[in-house]
Amino acid sequence: xxxxxxxxxxxxxxxxxxxxxxxxxxxxxxxxxxxxxxxxxxxxxxxxxxxxxxxxxxxxxxxxxxxxxxxxxxxxxxxxxxxxxxxxxxxxxxxxxxxxxxxxxxxxxxxxxxxxxxxxxxxxxxxxxxxxxxxxxxxxxxxxxxxxxxxxxxxxxxxxxxxxxxxxxxxxxxxxxxxxxxxxxxxxxxxxxxxxxxxxxxxxxxxxxxxxxxxxxxxxxxxxxxxxxxxxxxxxxxxxxxxxxxxxxxxxxxxxxxxxxxxxxxxxxxxxxxxxxxxxxxxxxxxxxxxxxxxxxxxxxxxxxxxxxxxxxxxxxxxxxxxxxxxxxxxxxxxxxxxxxxxxxxxxxxxxxxxxxxxxxxxxxxxxxxxxxxxxxxxxxxxxxxxxxxxxxxxxxxxxxxxxxxxxxxxxxxxxxxxxxxxxxxxxxxxxxxxxxxxxxxxxxxxxxxxxxxxxxxxxxxxxxxxxxxxxxxxxxxxxxxxxxxxxxxxxxxxxxxxxx
Ligand code: SF4
Numbered sequence: 001x002x003x004x005x006x007x008x009x010x011x012x013x014x015x016x017x018x019x020x021x022x023x024x025x026x027x028x029x030x031x032x033x034x035x036x037x038x039x040x041x042x043x044x045x046x047x048x049x050x051x052x053x054x055x056x057x058x059x060x061x062x063x064x065x066x067x068x069x070x071x072x073x074x075x076x077x078x079x080x081x082x083x084x085x086x087x088x089x090x091x092x093x094x095x096x097x098x099x100x101x102x103x104x105x106x107x108x109x110x111x112x113x114x115x116x117x118x119x120x121x122x123x124x125x126x127x128x129x130x131x132x133x134x135x136x137x138x139x140x141x142x143x144x145x146x147x148x149x150x151x152x153x154x155x156x157x158x159x160x161x162x163x164x165x166x167x168x169x170x171x172x173x174x175x176x177x178x179x180x181x182x183x184x185x186x187x188x189x190x191x192x193x194x195x196x197x198x199x200x201x202x203x204x205x206x207x208x209x210x211x212x213x214x215x216x217x218x219x220x221x222x223x224x225x226x227x228x229x230x231x232x233x234x235x236x237x238x239x240x241x242x243x244x245x246x247x248x249x250x251x252x253x254x255x256x257x258x259x260x261x262x263x264x265x266x267x268x269x270x271x272x273x274x275x276x277x278x279x280x281x282x283x284x285x286x287x288x289x290x291x292x293x294x295x296x297x298x299x300x301x302x303x304x305x306x307x308x309x310x311x312x313x314x315x316x317x318x319x320x321x322x323x324x325x326x327x328x329x330x331x332x333x334x335x336x337x338x339x340x341x342x343x344x345x346x347x348x349x350x351x352x353x354x355x356x357x358x359x360x361x362x363x364x365x366x367x368x369x370x371x372x373x374x375x376x377x378x379x380x381x382x383x384x385x386x387x388x389x390x391x392x393x394x395x396x397x398x399x400x401x402x403x404x405x406x407x408x409x410x411x412x413x414x415x416x417x418x419x420x421x422x423x424x425x426x427x428x429x430x431x432x433x434x435x436x437x438x439x440x441x442x443x444x445x446x447x448x449x450x451x452x453x454x455x456x457x458x459x460x461x462x463x464x465x466x467x468x469x470x471x472x473x474x475x476x477x478x479x480x481x482x483x484x485x486x487x488x489x490x491x492x493x494x495x496x497x498x499x500x501x
Pocket of ligand 1: 066067068069070154155156157158187188189282283284396397398444445446
């Protein structure tokens, strides 16, 4: 038996969560570069460039790549010859407690605080646990005297798009997946990796297969070069090519790369069934693998920076149209056209789910609103807390469609345009057309870059909502693409527009 200390496990998991928050895996960066270099569509190419610049900036600043810093997913392969102990010789806590302690430490690290996303009582008050615990912990007992660990921070936009279906053995997995992919929309912030689980003794195993498959290096180029040798590899190659042929593209803007790789894992299943699960990993792909062998906690030295060589450390958008938000009028907005790149300058208001709900309730009661939306632009965002000299922490867009039920009401108050990520629903597109407004797409997963465009910030209403309060940001050259213009033309043309979110 080999003795491993739970303190070393906790310290390693905490350090891993900090590491992945700001540093993409090098193979992911290399795949993003290839996608950018091949991209033929300007809007998608611009989004890929932003993701790359954001990746470099986040790594250098050691600040999160995305404002959704994810839920901690920890997979432990625990050798049966390992004896867990504490350094003090006291009672050994349960592994869930060990990991939760690590998650709490990582997410409240004062040098790089991460956004706490977990709510304790989903059917009750939905109280935020404030330190992002509990994490998801999966333990497998394996042969050996070491612990193999995968630590991932999984954003909500990917997991919310998970799919599961029990096909019959004669059904086509490819057909089912190609049918599902467009329905994911762009809320999972492509490009990323799709994990596919096939088989398994029950739905939980199929889903786990799909998710764990995501936590392996991107190697589709070498698979394409050598050729598929197994049914799993054949499925990977076919799906990689056919999903990208759908032309959904980076951020759903229409383009050549939607997936950087497709991973497939399979397991034995019931003879009468063909269960399949699909889970995306987004532009904020964050995971690391390490092993503990009793020699102390894992160390995460700075990765070789070669992956980021030649990526600029700030964004340049030579074809961007500068927009002065201080003098913006309805006529200006009505002149914007789908696909144009704008650089916003001036004051942006922010609001997301909770603020919209409260504004709506105030309108219903006939109460005066704390903000005047007339001739303003509203950014759907919930930033990370600032540290040191930051004006605001990473502040990327959230999924706009969640606010679609309120859009007509807000535009009726004189709101000119909104900024967020992914496609809108049909009623929202109709509202934009009716009010001659616009919807502007910011790049999901480029949150640190976005925060560097914000030069001043103040809370203007609902301070008690924390990161969901209404802020006024002063922005400088904040890059957005016209996603829906005043004619109702949408850039998300390869994604079916739904009637409701
Ligand atoms: S990149 Fe998009 S889906 Fe991923 S964590 Fe960030 S906002 Fe969520």
